[in-house]
Amino acid sequence: MGSQSNFQMKEVPGEFGYVLQDVPHFSDYISDLQTYPNPLRSNPAYSVVKQYFVDMDDSVPEKIVVHKDTPRGVHFRRAGPRQQVYFESDDVLACIVTCGGLCPGLNTVIREIVHSLDYMYGVSKVLGIDGGYRGFYSKNTINLTPKLCNDIHKRGGTIIGSSRGGHDTTKIVDSIQDRGINQACVYIIGGDGTLRGANVIYEEIRKRGLKVAVAGIPKTIDNDIPVIDRSFGFDTAVEEAQRAINAAHVEADSAENGIGMVKLMGRYSGFIAMHATLASRDVDCCLIPESPFYLEGKGGLFEYIEKKLKENGHMVIVVAEGAGQELLPTKNEEDASGNKLLQDVGLWIAQRIKDHFAKQTKMPITLKYIDPTYMIRAIPSNASDNVYCTLLAQSAVHGAMAGYTGFTSGLVNGRHTYIPFNRIIEKQNKVVITDRMWARLLSSTNQPSFLGPKCPSLMNAGQLGTYDKVTGLLGCLSLKP
Ligand SMILES: Nc1ncnc2c1ncn2[C@@H]1O[C@H](COP(=O)(O)OP(=O)(O)O)[C@@H](O)[C@H]1O
Ligand SMILES: O=P(O)(O)OC[C@H]1O[C@](O)(COP(=O)(O)O)[C@@H](O)[C@@H]1O
Ligand SMILES: [Mg+2]
Helix, strand or coil: CCCCCCCCCEEEECHHHEEEEECCEHHHCCCCCCCEECHHHHCHHHHCCCCCCCCCCCEEECCCCCCCCCCCEEEEEECCCCCEECCCHHHCEEEEEECCCCCCCHHHHHHHHHHHHHHHHCCCCEEEECCCCCHHHHCCEEECCHHHHCCHHHCCCCCCCCCCCCCCHHHHHHHHHHCCCCEEEEEEEECHHHHHHHHHHHHHHHHCCCEEEEEEEEECCCCCCCCCCCCECHHHHHHHHHHHHHHHHHHHHCCCCEEEEEEECCCCCCHHHHHHHHHHCCCCEEECCCCCCCCCCCCCHHHHHHHHHHHHCEEEEEEECCCCHHHCCCCCCECCCCCECCCCHHHHHHHHHHHHHHHHCCCCCEEEEECCHHHHHCCCCCHHHHHHHHHHHHHHHHHHHCCECCEEEEEECCEEEEEEHHHHCCCCCCCCCCCHHHHHHHHHHCCCCCCCCCCHHHHHHCCCCCCCCCCCCHHHCCCCC
């Protein structure tokens, strides 16, 4: 499944190094388009709000920390309702699909798309595609009404189902066309894989010249989508992880040389583990995919555990599921979407710790391993994520009605924006261990950096400035501004 884009990004330059990374619009490939006044103009709730409609020239900077001489840099279109829309309410058919792994807030986004379409734009034909991308061509659809969706934000999961694999661009676009409509808004809620799929759907729709808007809402519990401040459900996941960490702490604290170990999600990005650790203050060591570590010898995990147990009598370790995979025997299996299947690093480390302390030291330990991953993913979103989901959904609806396509809605520096698919699928968001946040974590847990001779890869890759071989600490890192 390729992720190369066939259409170039629309970049609009301005003064002083300003660049607008714009999103595609129907007018880029369809001529003689008719526009209509936004129905919100006559809606009493909105018409009284000064500046409710977004100025066409409003944009949001990607970087807000700047030096006085730096160019203004990349900007994204500000999200929100436009004065003119490109659809007449009665003509529009909307559909919603959710793909990939579950994430708290999926139902809230579905609910808000359905409610916004109906209450703000008078669009009442909204189909739920059953069970991810393959549902476009292999299953029945679900009629989504505001009444049906009224309470769904209180439930975890997704009421329309989700799946991995099964993306067939031609069949999906055929199915959109075959429904006999030439005006549609397709709302695609999913992670990096889903949005790559959404991009090829948009490109195929554009090649066929269809007036079908493709709008994405980025979903990932791992927070591994770039550009945006954070993904919905992440806040909920970090909060829910506290319960598991608390339990691990209680177990560890109540045993002789107790070790509590918690595995959290994060296939390639350790954001949940990092934030859950920073939030908790009970965690003594956080292991993430971006920061290689080793177990034995000087500066290794076993040495640190022994030190902590001698000092405090107990300790808590948080490990992200993708951490230390290079240490485990490789298993070249993939899921249906082509994502590498990971080994259970938590179980593996737990066993290695038990073996080490049984054989190498005279210290009896008690280790409790907790894997709350699916429990965290399956809950409804918390209050703050509910607000976030609502605004993401409303932004996506405004954008598609205004004729934009091939975009996702997303929060950039606290402002809602439209981001072209090309930008959102270009790379994964990862914890940068030479950034301030990881240094903050290290100073909070006081754990070793593991950047010794046994983990030379980073040193050689030149990611770090100098490394203090004596302390093994990251005081030496050159922090980004
Ligand atoms: N490069 C790609 N091109 C087209 N479809 C893709 C691509 N990568 C993934 N998909 C599809 O996107 C859906 C979700 O992808 P997946 O990686 O499982 O989850 P997520 O979107 O949460 O990362 C699957 O149906 C998969 O087939
Ligand atoms: O067991 P599943 O359903 O494949 O999901 C496991 C994966 O889902 C994730 O939560 C991420 O999923 P997405 O890529 O779908 O966002 C990972 O943390 C985890 O590896
Ligand atoms: Mg993914």
